[in-house]
Amino acid sequence: MSSPAGTRRAPTQDRSRQRVERILDAAGHLFSEKSFDGATTEEIAERAGVSIGSVYQYFPNKEALFEAIADQYLARARAVFERHMTAAAVEGGTWDEIIDRAIDAFDDLQRTEVGGRAVWLNWARSARFFAAGAALNEEFAGQAEGILAMFAPALPVKRRRLVATMIVEVISAMLFVGVRMGGQIGPEIVQETKVLLRRYLEPIANAPRRGRKAGSGGRSDA
Amino acid sequence: MSSPAGTRRAPTQDRSRQRVERILDAAGHLFSEKSFDGATTEEIAERAGVSIGSVYQYFPNKEALFEAIADQYLARARAVFERHMTAAAVEGGTWDEIIDRAIDAFDDLQRTEVGGRAVWLNWARSARFFAAGAALNEEFAGQAEGILAMFAPALPVKRRRLVATMIVEVISAMLFVGVRMGGQIGPEIVQETKVLLRRYLEPIANAPRRGRKAGSGGRSDA
DNA sequence: GCAAAACGTGAGTCGACCCTCACGTTTCGC
DNA sequence: GCGAAACGTGAGGGTCGACTCACGTTTTGC
Numbered sequence: 001m002s003s004p005a006g007t008r009r010a011p012t013q014d015r016s017r018q019r020v021e022r023i024l025d026a027a028g029h030l031f032s033e034k035s036f037d038g039a040t041t042e043e044i045a046e047r048a049g050v051s052i053g054s055v056y057q058y059f060p061n062k063e064a065l066f067e068a069i070a071d072q073y074l075a076r077a078r079a080v081f082e083r084h085m086t087a088a089a090v091e092g093g094t095w096d097e098i099i100d101r102a103i104d105a106f107d108d109l110q111r112t113e114v115g116g117r118a119v120w121l122n123w124a125r126s127a128r129f130f131a132a133g134a135a136l137n138e139e140f141a142g143q144a145e146g147i148l149a150m151f152a153p154a155l156p157v158k159r160r161r162l163v164a165t166m167i168v169e170v171i172s173a174m175l176f177v178g179v180r181m182g183g184q185i186g187p188e189i190v191q192e193t194k195v196l197l198r199r200y201l202e203p204i205a206n207a208p209r210r211g212r213k214a215g216s217g218g219r220s221d222a
Numbered sequence: 223m224s225s226p227a228g229t230r231r232a233p234t235q236d237r238s239r240q241r242v243e244r245i246l247d248a249a250g251h252l253f254s255e256k257s258f259d260g261a262t263t264e265e266i267a268e269r270a271g272v273s274i275g276s277v278y279q280y281f282p283n284k285e286a287l288f289e290a291i292a293d294q295y296l297a298r299a300r301a302v303f304e305r306h307m308t309a310a311a312v313e314g315g316t317w318d319e320i321i322d323r324a325i326d327a328f329d330d331l332q333r334t335e336v337g338g339r340a341v342w343l344n345w346a347r348s349a350r351f352f353a354a355g356a357a358l359n360e361e362f363a364g365q366a367e368g369i370l371a372m373f374a375p376a377l378p379v380k381r382r383r384l385v386a387t388m389i390v391e392v393i394s395a396m397l398f399v400g401v402r403m404g405g406q407i408g409p410e411i412v413q414e415t416k417v418l419l420r421r422y423l424e425p426i427a428n429a430p431r432r433g434r435k436a437g438s439g440g441r442s443d444a
Numbered sequence: 445g446c447a448a449a450a451c452g453t454g455a456g457t458c459g460a461c462c463c464t465c466a467c468g469t470t471t472c473g474c
Numbered sequence: 475g476c477g478a479a480a481c482g483t484g485a486g487g488g489t490c491g492a493c494t495c496a497c498g499t500t501t502t503g504c
Contacts, residue, residue, distance in 0.1 A: 009480075009481085011480090011481090012479095012480070012481095013470090013471065013472085013480070013481075015470080015471080015480095015481075016480080016481065016482090019481090019482090035259075037257075037259035037260070038259070040460085040461060040462085041461075041462060041463080042461075042462090050482085050483095051482065051483045051484060052462090052463080052483085052484070053463095053464085053465085053482065053483050053484065054481080054482055054483075055463095056462090056463060056464075057480095057481075057482075060463095061462075061463075062462070062463090133402070162410060162411075162414055163414075165411070166411075166414050166415075166418060169395050169396075169399055170392065170395065170418070172395065173391050173392065173394065173395030173398070174391075176395070176398070177391055180355070188384060189384075189387070189388075192384055192385075192388050193388075195422070196388060196392070196418075196422045199421045199422045199424070199425065200417070200418045200421045200422060202421070203421070231450075231451085233450090233451090234449095234450070234451095235450070235451075235500090235501065235502085237450095237451075237500085237501080238450080238451065238452090241451090241452090262490085262491060262492080263491075263492060263493080264491075264492090272452085272453095273452065273453045273454060274453085274454070274492090274493080275452065275453050275454065275493095275494085275495085276451080276452055276453075277493095278492090278493060278494075279450095279451075279452075282493095283492075283493075284492065284493090
């Protein structure tokens with residue numbers, strides 16, 4: 001994902017590394033405020049307190065800026081998500097707690113990471129950015145599937161995929177609402193999303209966690 | 223919403239009315255395939271089989287094209303939605319049937335109306351189009367609230383608004399998935415969305431329809 | 445049939461924006 | 475301290491795309 005044609009110098013000094021950070025931060029803000037096409041490279045440079053030439057010193061073109069942001073966000077999302085999930089697994093959390101943690105993790109991430117808004121706003125647009133978005137959804141759907149496999153082993157594999165997709169889409173929708181609302185999601189929306197997913201998933205698996213065989217008292221979930 | 227500054231001639235002959243139709247159709251397709259910024263006016267004219275001059279004969283600028291599409295879509299959405307809802311009310315449908323009908327209505331609409339994809343893809347982007355999107359969500363949330371008032375009178379007003387918002391957001395998410403998938407939503411996603419909403423709304427109101435007092439056996443729904 | 449109005453055309457204008465490059469400045473290695 | 479490498483700059487080139495306008499064609503009203 002790093003510049004096949006038109007490679008640029010990689011920053012080696014501290015000064016330049018900080019500048020690259022500032023550029024990416026400015027780009028993230030502007031891409032989420034005005035969309036990829038709406039933001040100009042000039043604006044990005046200005047907001048970063050840098051000349052336009054400096055931007056192109058490290059990024060071959062405008063799209064590379066977006067890709068760098070998407071990569072950063074993906075990495076952070078992966079880390080945050082995994083941290084929450086393994087913590088929940090190790091601490092022996094209940095099903096409900098897993099859901100709550102997942103939603104809180106994304107809420108946190110969205111609240112602290114500007115790149116997230118930029119990515120969620122722009123990834124569905126043209127075929128150009130489809131890759132980044134598809135990677136995100138694949139990533140998360142895969143994680144969700146893994147968790148479903150743990151907590152609802154009786155669920156048929158094919159249906160497991162569908163349920164995982166629904167979970168990811170609902171959470172995506174919540175994040176998108178955040179983008180629409182200018183970056184922050186109201187806490188009552190977050191809370192209600194937990195309710196929504198709990199009720200959806202309740203019939204699928206409500207046993208505490210492994211050991212007990214799934215299906216004891218649980219519905220069949222056609 | 224129709225051109226305050228830079229007004230253009232309104233088509234009076236049949237020939238020109240058909241041309242305007244073709245232009246809007248082409249614009250709808252291109253806006254949903256390549257986004258508002260991605261589509262050029264030249265392309266739109268070409269796809270409509272019309273010269274660029276003809277486009278500007280009836281629309282003062284590119285944004286006016288989008289606004290016209292949004293208006294058309296809003297009108298059709300309102301009509302389809304109301305038709306389904308009043309039919310359900312008159313025929314004395316159950317709670318579940320109302321949900322199914324609502325989802326089917328949107329699915330239908332999205333499947334037949336190109337403007338829908340254009341609107342859903344582009345409305346959240348810049349502040350320019352926020353109005354159209356806000357109008358849509360207001361419209362639908364209001365409708366949902368009305369139905370909730372009918373079927374779940376015990377639900378506090380404040381919470382009713384939140385639940386209505388969640389319903390609209392979930393359905394929006396489904397429509398957005400359709401846009402991502404190139405225009406069509408898989409039937410299994412549609413089906414699963416019904417399941418999702420049914421389970422979410424089940425504790426809120428599952429009495430058949432008025433007459434019986436709400437809350438008979440139903441949970442309190444904190 | 446004819447004038448007038450409506451309609452249709454597309455080469456051309458104008459501004460915006462991505463990106464380059466030749467030249468100046470700072471940091472590094474020794 | 476000094477040469478070299480890395481870094482920083484911003485005016486300007488080149489392209490692209492929204493929009494215009496002067497002129498030709500079709501339809502309408504009578």
